[in-house]
Amino acid sequence: MIQEFKWCVRPELSMDNAPKIYERDFGDGYTQRQVAGINNLLRTFSVVVKVRRSEAIEVDKFLAQHKGVEPFYFIDPISKEKKKVVCTQWPAKVGITYTEFTCAFKEVADTKVSQSSSGECAIGDVPDLVAILDKKLEQFNG
Template sequence: MPQTFQWSPQKGFTASRAPNVAVVNLGDGYEQRQTKGINPLMDKYTLEFVGVDDKCGRPNVAKEAEAFIKARMAVESFYWTPSDTGIQALFVCRSWSMVKNGSHYKLAADFEQVPR
Protein backbone atom coordinates (compact mmCIF):
# COMPACT_ATOMS: atom_id res chain seq x y z
CA MET A 1 0.00 0.00 0.00
CA PRO A 2 1.44 3.41 -0.95
CA GLN A 3 2.42 5.81 1.81
CA THR A 4 1.20 9.40 2.05
CA PHE A 5 3.44 12.40 1.34
CA GLN A 6 2.76 14.71 4.31
CA TRP A 7 4.93 17.80 3.78
CA SER A 8 3.42 21.08 2.57
CA PRO A 9 5.11 22.88 -0.31
CA GLN A 10 5.53 26.64 -0.59
CA LYS A 11 2.23 28.37 -1.41
CA GLY A 12 3.15 29.04 -5.03
CA PHE A 13 3.39 26.13 -7.45
CA THR A 14 2.91 25.25 -11.10
CA ALA A 15 0.22 22.78 -12.17
CA SER A 16 0.47 21.39 -15.70
CA ARG A 17 -2.32 19.51 -17.41
CA ALA A 18 -2.23 17.96 -20.88
CA PRO A 19 -5.10 15.66 -21.94
CA ASN A 20 -4.05 12.40 -23.59
CA VAL A 21 -5.80 12.67 -26.97
CA ALA A 22 -5.55 10.67 -30.19
CA VAL A 23 -5.78 12.85 -33.32
CA VAL A 24 -6.55 11.61 -36.83
CA ASN A 25 -6.00 14.10 -39.68
CA LEU A 26 -8.72 13.65 -42.29
CA GLY A 27 -7.48 16.14 -44.87
CA ASP A 28 -8.65 19.61 -45.88
CA GLY A 29 -7.81 20.79 -42.35
CA TYR A 30 -10.30 18.51 -40.64
CA GLU A 31 -9.31 16.28 -37.78
CA GLN A 32 -10.96 13.83 -35.42
CA ARG A 33 -10.01 13.87 -31.72
CA GLN A 34 -10.72 11.28 -29.03
CA THR A 35 -9.46 10.86 -25.48
CA LYS A 36 -7.15 7.89 -24.91
CA GLY A 37 -7.48 5.48 -22.01
CA ILE A 38 -9.58 5.57 -18.87
CA ASN A 39 -7.39 8.29 -17.27
CA PRO A 40 -7.00 10.85 -20.06
CA LEU A 41 -6.07 13.79 -17.78
CA MET A 42 -3.18 13.38 -15.38
CA ASP A 43 -1.75 16.33 -13.46
CA LYS A 44 1.88 17.34 -13.00
CA TYR A 45 3.01 19.73 -10.25
CA THR A 46 6.28 21.61 -9.85
CA LEU A 47 6.70 22.23 -6.13
CA GLU A 48 9.22 23.86 -3.81
CA PHE A 49 9.98 22.99 -0.19
CA VAL A 50 12.15 25.20 2.02
CA GLY A 51 13.94 24.16 5.19
CA VAL A 52 16.60 25.35 7.59
CA ASP A 53 19.06 23.41 9.74
CA ASP A 54 18.86 25.05 13.13
CA LYS A 55 20.11 24.23 16.61
CA CYS A 56 16.60 24.08 18.10
CA GLY A 57 15.88 20.65 16.60
CA ARG A 58 13.01 21.75 14.36
CA PRO A 59 12.53 19.49 11.34
CA ASN A 60 14.00 20.55 8.01
CA VAL A 61 11.04 20.17 5.63
CA ALA A 62 13.19 20.17 2.49
CA LYS A 63 15.52 17.42 3.74
CA GLU A 64 12.66 15.27 5.10
CA ALA A 65 10.66 15.58 1.88
CA GLU A 66 13.72 14.67 -0.18
CA ALA A 67 14.37 11.60 1.98
CA PHE A 68 10.77 10.44 1.37
CA ILE A 69 11.10 10.98 -2.40
CA LYS A 70 14.56 9.40 -2.58
CA ALA A 71 13.34 6.28 -0.74
CA ARG A 72 10.80 5.67 -3.54
CA MET A 73 13.31 6.26 -6.39
CA ALA A 74 10.52 7.07 -8.94
CA VAL A 75 9.39 3.44 -8.77
CA GLU A 76 7.01 3.42 -5.82
CA SER A 77 4.01 5.76 -6.00
CA PHE A 78 2.67 7.73 -3.05
CA TYR A 79 -0.52 9.53 -2.08
CA TRP A 80 -0.57 13.33 -2.07
CA THR A 81 -3.41 15.87 -1.90
CA PRO A 82 -2.86 18.96 -4.08
CA SER A 83 -4.22 22.15 -2.51
CA ASP A 84 -5.87 23.28 -5.77
CA THR A 85 -8.08 20.18 -6.11
CA GLY A 86 -8.27 18.90 -2.52
CA ILE A 87 -8.48 15.37 -3.94
CA GLN A 88 -5.95 12.74 -2.86
CA ALA A 89 -4.32 10.95 -5.80
CA LEU A 90 -1.32 8.75 -6.57
CA PHE A 91 1.89 10.43 -7.70
CA VAL A 92 5.52 9.63 -8.48
CA CYS A 93 8.47 11.99 -8.41
CA ARG A 94 10.77 11.26 -11.36
CA SER A 95 13.08 14.24 -10.83
CA TRP A 96 14.02 16.74 -8.14
CA SER A 97 16.86 19.05 -7.19
CA MET A 98 18.19 20.37 -3.89
CA VAL A 99 19.91 23.73 -3.44
CA LYS A 100 21.88 24.33 -0.23
CA ASN A 101 22.92 27.83 0.77
CA GLY A 102 24.49 27.84 4.22
CA SER A 103 21.93 26.29 6.55
CA HIS A 104 19.05 26.93 4.11
CA TYR A 105 17.77 24.20 1.77
CA LYS A 106 15.39 24.47 -1.17
CA LEU A 107 13.96 21.33 -2.76
CA ALA A 108 12.32 21.59 -6.20
CA ALA A 109 10.33 18.49 -7.17
CA ASP A 110 8.07 17.43 -10.04
CA PHE A 111 5.10 15.31 -8.93
CA GLU A 112 3.38 13.38 -11.75
CA GLN A 113 -0.01 11.82 -11.22
CA VAL A 114 -0.25 8.12 -12.10
CA PRO A 115 -3.28 5.83 -12.46
CA ARG A 116 -4.63 4.11 -9.37
Protein backbone atom coordinates in the same frame (compact mmCIF):
# COMPACT_ATOMS: atom_id res chain seq x y z
CA MET B 1 0.28 0.74 1.72
CA ILE B 2 0.99 3.97 -0.14
CA GLN B 3 2.66 6.59 2.04
CA GLU B 4 1.71 10.25 2.20
CA PHE B 5 4.14 13.13 1.63
CA LYS B 6 3.76 14.92 4.97
CA TRP B 7 5.55 18.17 4.14
CA CYS B 8 3.67 21.22 2.90
CA VAL B 9 4.31 22.32 -0.65
CA ARG B 10 4.36 26.01 -1.48
CA PRO B 11 1.08 27.21 -3.06
CA GLU B 12 2.98 28.77 -5.99
CA LEU B 13 3.21 25.53 -7.94
CA SER B 14 3.08 25.00 -11.67
CA MET B 15 0.92 22.33 -13.24
CA ASP B 16 1.33 20.87 -16.73
CA ASN B 17 -1.89 19.74 -18.39
CA ALA B 18 -1.50 17.69 -21.58
CA PRO B 19 -4.39 15.32 -22.27
CA LYS B 20 -3.46 12.25 -24.30
CA ILE B 21 -5.63 12.07 -27.40
CA TYR B 22 -5.83 10.22 -30.68
CA GLU B 23 -6.19 12.59 -33.61
CA ARG B 24 -6.85 11.67 -37.22
CA ASP B 25 -6.76 14.37 -39.94
CA PHE B 26 -9.04 13.63 -42.89
CA GLY B 27 -8.14 16.75 -44.87
CA ASP B 28 -10.31 19.72 -45.87
CA GLY B 29 -10.45 20.80 -42.21
CA TYR B 30 -12.00 17.57 -40.93
CA THR B 31 -10.30 16.10 -37.89
CA GLN B 32 -11.47 13.39 -35.52
CA ARG B 33 -10.29 13.46 -31.90
CA GLN B 34 -10.71 10.85 -29.21
CA VAL B 35 -9.41 10.45 -25.67
CA ALA B 36 -6.54 7.99 -25.41
CA GLY B 37 -7.20 5.63 -22.53
CA ILE B 38 -9.17 5.87 -19.33
CA ASN B 39 -6.88 8.32 -17.53
CA ASN B 40 -5.90 10.57 -20.41
CA LEU B 41 -5.23 13.65 -18.25
CA LEU B 42 -2.52 12.91 -15.70
CA ARG B 43 -0.86 16.13 -14.62
CA THR B 44 2.73 16.97 -13.76
CA PHE B 45 3.28 19.30 -10.82
CA SER B 46 6.42 21.32 -10.23
CA VAL B 47 6.33 22.00 -6.50
CA VAL B 48 8.65 23.69 -4.04
CA VAL B 49 9.11 22.27 -0.56
CA LYS B 50 10.94 24.56 1.87
CA VAL B 51 12.08 22.94 5.12
CA ARG B 52 14.56 23.63 7.88
CA ARG B 53 17.94 22.08 7.19
CA SER B 54 17.33 19.62 10.01
CA GLU B 55 14.32 18.21 8.08
CA ALA B 56 16.01 18.17 4.66
CA ILE B 57 17.59 14.75 5.20
CA GLU B 58 14.18 13.29 6.04
CA VAL B 59 12.60 14.77 2.86
CA ASP B 60 15.45 13.51 0.70
CA LYS B 61 15.30 10.07 2.31
CA PHE B 62 11.53 9.82 1.69
CA LEU B 63 11.91 10.70 -2.00
CA ALA B 64 14.98 8.48 -2.47
CA GLN B 65 13.16 5.50 -0.92
CA HIS B 66 10.45 5.85 -3.58
CA LYS B 67 13.14 5.78 -6.33
CA GLY B 68 11.06 7.76 -8.80
CA VAL B 69 8.77 4.76 -9.40
CA GLU B 70 6.91 4.05 -6.15
CA PRO B 71 3.80 6.23 -5.85
CA PHE B 72 2.86 8.28 -2.81
CA TYR B 73 0.15 10.82 -2.00
CA PHE B 74 0.54 14.56 -1.68
CA ILE B 75 -2.08 17.22 -0.97
CA ASP B 76 -2.52 19.65 -3.86
CA PRO B 77 -2.49 23.07 -2.13
CA ILE B 78 -4.85 24.56 -4.73
CA SER B 79 -7.63 21.93 -4.92
CA LYS B 80 -6.88 20.41 -1.48
CA GLU B 81 -7.24 16.99 -3.15
CA LYS B 82 -5.02 14.03 -2.43
CA LYS B 83 -3.02 13.16 -5.59
CA LYS B 84 -1.17 9.90 -6.25
CA VAL B 85 2.22 10.78 -7.73
CA VAL B 86 5.79 9.68 -8.30
CA CYS B 87 8.69 12.11 -7.90
CA THR B 88 11.14 11.86 -10.78
CA GLN B 89 13.56 14.56 -9.63
CA TRP B 90 14.10 16.77 -6.60
CA PRO B 91 17.08 19.12 -6.86
CA ALA B 92 17.84 20.88 -3.58
CA LYS B 93 19.00 24.42 -2.92
CA VAL B 94 20.71 24.38 0.48
CA GLY B 95 20.82 27.58 2.50
CA ILE B 96 22.11 28.42 5.96
CA THR B 97 18.74 27.88 7.67
CA TYR B 98 16.47 26.32 5.03
CA THR B 99 16.69 23.79 2.22
CA GLU B 100 14.41 24.20 -0.77
CA PHE B 101 13.52 21.19 -2.92
CA THR B 102 12.02 21.70 -6.38
CA CYS B 103 10.15 18.46 -7.01
CA ALA B 104 8.65 17.05 -10.20
CA PHE B 105 5.52 15.17 -9.12
CA LYS B 106 3.95 13.14 -11.92
CA GLU B 107 0.38 12.04 -11.31
CA VAL B 108 -0.19 8.30 -11.76
CA ALA B 109 -3.30 6.15 -11.92
CA ASP B 110 -1.70 2.75 -11.59
CA THR B 111 -1.03 0.61 -8.59
CA LYS B 112 2.27 -1.07 -7.95
CA VAL B 113 3.39 -3.32 -10.79
CA SER B 114 5.78 -5.94 -9.50
CA GLN B 115 7.61 -8.96 -10.78
CA SER B 116 6.59 -12.45 -9.80
CA SER B 117 9.09 -15.12 -8.79
CA SER B 118 8.89 -16.51 -12.35
CA GLY B 119 10.07 -13.14 -13.69
CA GLU B 120 6.73 -12.26 -15.30
CA CYS B 121 5.08 -8.90 -14.79
CA ALA B 122 2.31 -8.99 -12.19
CA ILE B 123 -0.41 -6.46 -12.93
CA GLY B 124 -1.78 -4.65 -9.87
CA ASP B 125 -5.36 -4.11 -11.08
CA VAL B 126 -7.61 -3.85 -14.14
CA PRO B 127 -6.74 -0.18 -14.96
CA ASP B 128 -3.09 -1.28 -15.21
CA LEU B 129 -4.03 -3.89 -17.78
CA VAL B 130 -6.15 -1.39 -19.70
CA ALA B 131 -3.27 1.12 -19.75
CA ILE B 132 -0.87 -1.54 -21.04
CA LEU B 133 -3.33 -2.61 -23.74
CA ASP B 134 -3.90 1.03 -24.74
CA LYS B 135 -0.16 1.51 -25.20
CA LYS B 136 0.09 -1.65 -27.30
CA LEU B 137 -2.87 -0.55 -29.43
CA GLU B 138 -1.31 2.90 -29.90
CA GLN B 139 1.98 1.29 -31.01
CA PHE B 140 0.12 -1.03 -33.37
CA ASN B 141 -1.92 1.77 -34.97
CA GLY B 142 1.13 4.01 -35.28
